[in-house]
Amino acid sequence: MSDFTPRDPLGQLLRAAQQGDAAAYTELLRLVTPRIRQIVRRQRGFAGRAETEDLVQDVLLSLHAVRATYDPARPFVPWLLAIVRNRLADGARRYGRAARREVRVDENDVTFPEPEANLDVEALADAAALRDAVRALPEGQRQAIELLKLEELSLKEAAAMTGTSTGALKVATHRALATLRRTLRVKQS
């Protein structure tokens, strides 16, 4: 006796689906999806809900793509499990490749290696002190800071606006930053 008997109702549903029965197919997919989800959760316990659903959908799409390979004379569950295991293994390989390519940036506590580039954030917490310090800058330096750092214009745009050279603007910005750092450090101490 073949394995395709009433004892294999899922196999019967897939056989009907192979003949184009959409209702049987919907029923089959609704029956197997929780089982697939359960396997995915068991094997990929660390996966979030979205990733789990991605994997479940991957399996469903694969099942759909190769539904012609199901032989109604053979049991359904080993056929399904072979697809699930294969797609999960593929998913794990993809995850591994992605993890190797990724660079964790959330552990970096500096933006640049030079200590000068890493201003003490608390020193800038007082916006009013910073505003006062900028106002106190000489005209050329204040203008350079406002245009380049606050309005984020390019050097060319700022130079065209002020009628100075880009070199002069760079020097003014550098001096302004040094003055601000000094002023704020004094205020903090």
Next chain:
Amino acid sequence: MNTDELIERLAKELQPVRPLPRPGIRATVWLLGAAAYVGALAVAMTAGRLPAGIGDVRMWLPLVAAFLATLLAARGAFASVVPGHAANAVGTLVLAALVWLGALVATSEWQLPAAAIASARHEWVCVAVIVGGGVPLMVLLAAMLRRGAPLKPGRTAALAAMTVGTLANVGACWSLPHASNEITLVWHGGTVLALVLVAAVAGRLVFTWRTAVRRNVPPPS
């Protein structure tokens, strides 16, 4: 798209499909077409004459063994694309190779020096026949295998290369008989082994889930 929506979409776009015949039947169908092609090529190359020494066991045994290896590898290749099939792809590959190469080893006389075997430049013709003549067979076999599930692409492709290589080897040996099986062992065996290795690496480019899904699942409308 959530999973329930996907299920509805797949059911809505469901088309009837004919279940694929069993691996043995598919292998037989491919083999009939491939044997006709190889036979036609061999007849064309020999003008219909039987090869000299066909009655000698050193001639026919390796040919029969190679054909047996073709049968084993073909069935293994088709079984490897059926989910849940218990066939052991690597075991089948090794068995097919042992059957063919074992027959060659057993029927070799081991009288030629290694240098003479290695310098048998006329064997490049056989290499060309196996590789060039095998291309149409490989294309047809790959097209049939791609209707299955790409579960183990490298193994499927390796079995396919073994299938095609051993059958093309039969054609080459029939058309261009060799005086010494040692030469066949090294040159033909080496060629088929190289094809198997290349296929094992390149298989993942040919048999992919992405292609299977793209071919069988219509894009969302």
